[in-house]
Amino acid sequence: MQEQIRKDMGIYEEQMNRVPVQQAGKVETHYEPGGFYLDLKNGSHLFCPRVPSDAIREQYMFERAVEGSGEASSILVLCGNFHVQELARRFSARQDSVTVDAVYNYGWYDPG
Numbered sequence: 001m002q003e004q005i006r007k008d009m010g011i012y013e014e015q016m017n018r019v020p021v022q023q024a025g026k027v028e029t030h031y032e033p034g035g036f037y038l039d040l041k042n043g044s045h046l047f048c049p050r051v052p053s054d055a056i057r058e059q060y061m062f063e064r065a066v067e068g069s070g071e072a073s074s075i076l077v078l079c080g081n082f083h084v085q086e087l088a089r090r091f092s093a094r095q096d097s098v099t100v101d102a103v104y105n106y107g108w109y110d111p112g
């Protein structure tokens with residue numbers, strides 16, 4: 001989502017003020033409704049909390065993808081790890097068949 005669109009929608013400040021928190025301890029990289037946990041593979045992890053405007057961004061992404069898909073029988077949506085599950089939920093709610101994958105599921109992924 002372009003910066004100007006975030007400003008026009010009144011979500012720019014909240015998005016920019018989100019503060020990821022580095023914490024000690026190994027945690028598997030995963031998404032939970034409250035945020036995204038990223039294993040830094042150095043004995044610590046990063047927690048990125050969700051903020052209310054994330055839902056606005058995801059709805060925007062979803063609408064753009066649906067609008068742009070036209071009559072296609074399948075589409076590929078590339079998005080950040082933080083948005084995968086929420087976008088999948090929106091497509092599933094439309095009765096679309098959804099396959100989800102993320103780069104952090106692969107050994108070659110380096111979060112550093």
